[in-house]
Amino acid sequence: MVTILKGNIISSEKLDKISIYEKSFLVAEDGVIVGIYKSLPKKYSKYKYIDYKNDLIIQSFSDMHIHAPQYAMLGMGMDLQLLDWLNTYTFPTEREFKDPKLARKIYKDLAKQLISNGTTRVCMFSSLHTDSTIVLMEELEKVGISGYVGKVNMDRNGAPGLEETTEESIKETNRWLKECKKFKLIKPIITPRFIPSCTDKLMEELGNIANENNLPIQSHLSENLGEIAWVKELHPECEEYWDAYAKYNMWNNKTLMAHCVHSSTRERKAIKDAGVYVVHCPSSNEDLTSGYAQIRKMLDEGINVVIGSDVAGGDHLSMFDNVAATIRASKARNIIDNYKTPFLTVEEAFYLATSAANKFFDEKPGLAKGNKLDVIVINDDKLPRVRKLSIKERFERTIYLREKDAIKAV
Numbered sequence: 001m002v003t004i005l006k007g008n009i010i011s012s013e014k015l016d017k018i019s020i021y022e023k024s025f026l027v028a029e030d031g032v033i034v035g036i037y038k039s040l041p042k043k044y045s046k047y048k049y050i051d052y053k054n055d056l057i058i059q060s061f062s063d064m065h066i067h068a069p070q071y072a073m074l075g076m077g078m079d080l081q082l083l084d085w086l087n088t089y090t091f092p093t094e095r096e097f098k099d100p101k102l103a104r105k106i107y108k109d110l111a112k113q114l115i116s117n118g119t120t121r122v123c124m125f126s127s128l129h130t131d132s133t134i135v136l137m138e139e140l141e142k143v144g145i146s147g148y149v150g151k152v153n154m155d156r157n158g159a160p161g162l163e164e165t166t167e168e169s170i171k172e173t174n175r176w177l178k179e180c181k182k183f184k185l186i187k188p189i190i191t192p193r194f195i196p197s198c199t200d201k202l203m204e205e206l207g208n209i210a211n212e213n214n215l216p217i218q219s220h221l222s223e224n225l226g227e228i229a230w231v232k233e234l235h236p237e238c239e240e241y242w243d244a245y246a247k248y249n250m251w252n253n254k255t256l257m258a259h260c261v262h263s264s265t266r267e268r269k270a271i272k273d274a275g276v277y278v279v280h281c282p283s284s285n286e287d288l289t290s291g292y293a294q295i296r297k298m299l300d301e302g303i304n305v306v307i308g309s310d311v312a313g314g315d316h317l318s319m320f321d322n323v324a325a326t327i328r329a330s331k332a333r334n335i336i337d338n339y340k341t342p343f344l345t346v347e348e349a350f351y352l353a354t355s356a357a358n359k360f361f362d363e364k365p366g367l368a369k370g371n372k373l374d375v376i377v378i379n380d381d382k383l384p385r386v387r388k389l390s391i392k393e394r395f396e397r398t399i400y401l402r403e404k405d406a407i408k409a410v
């Protein structure tokens with residue numbers, strides 16, 4: 001099938017600069033991008049196209065760290081720091097997802113909200129419940145979202161009704177992986193919650209499962225000072241937090257580590273050397289007062305950085321808001337660093353929420369040939385203005401501000 005969209009196309013091909021194709025055609029075949037053209041090649045002249053006139057057509061977002069069950073507590077309980085927050089609010093919420101019917105209801109709504117806000121790819125944590133995790137994967141596929149979902153593993157330090165035995169955790173992971181074979185867009189990712197949630201035996205098994213099946217891995221790293229001290233107690237043999245993942249073969253270029261707020265020079269070097277992805281979660285890091293990650297420094301060091309909403313540690317599901325939060329967090333960092341660390345521009349933060357994630361999915365940056373056709377169409381006619389704005393100005397503004405119904409299509 002041929003899809004042709006016409007409009008003002010914005011493609012984030014480089015970290016620091018968007019490319020603008022005014023009144024151009026974006027052509028895809030079977031959902032895969034063929035090219036962007038100023039005038040439509042002859043080959044496509046017999047096809048109908050959708051003319052979005054003066055609207056913006058931008059890349060849609062990848063939310064690279066989000067907890068599906070926590071959508072049910074979005075905007076609640078942000079008066080605590082991480083470890084107390086988990087015990088007081090999060091674990092009791094996740095426990096309810098033992099019920100696949102409840103999961104169906106919440107996850108259907110979540111999938112709809114994600115797609116209507118322009119999030120077309122995810123790396124997502126479910127809860128520890130296998131059947132509800134399958135429900136989540138079904139609901140995401142139904143709306144056309146692609147990416148990875150993980151059944152969470154936790155065999156220690158959970159809560160009443162929210163913990164597995166080591167054997168259960170392994171057995172359920174294997175059962176889940178078998179059931180995952182039916183999905184096309186959503187694939188499994190191995191998901192040890194974080195070091196305090198998983199015994200050494202479980203970590204060892206999960207590392208083996210990931211490596212034998214060539215599966216990616218997602219977890220949390222150096223988010224909160226209390227958490228880091230706890231990991232040190234649990235793993236006195238490890239010099240730093242990350243060593244506890246590396247020890248179990250969970251440290252490679254298919255590993256996503258959320259937060260990395262307090263990562264040392266040594267930890268950042270290990271991240272860079274292994275090609276591990278840092279998932280920056282700026283909303284969450286403010287909401288749970290975890291701190292301000294050193295994103296500029298990480299980028300300068302050549303680390304792969306992508307963005308996550310971390311719902312519901314983060315209070316924003318929309319990645320537009322998380323791009324704005326990324327910029328604001330980097331400005332806080334700029335202030336903390338006596339104005340010495342340059343903050344991120346709109347273009348840079350947008351790149352991290354779109355093209356930087358493409359690499360994790362083995363795609364090229366921008367709306368490149370061969371990439372999936374994942375775009376958002378935005379109409380900004382109703383926003384106040386006193387003069388004609390450039391496309392770049394309209395793009396920048398769109399990140400911060402959109403009228404109701406501004407998103408015309410995803």
Ligand code: GUN
Nearest residue numbers: 067193194220284310313
């Ligand atoms: N660390 C372990 N579990 C969680 C979680 O659910 N959210 C966040 N932000 N950090 C975690």
Ligand code: FE
Nearest residue numbers: 220258310313
């Ligand atoms: Fe998280």
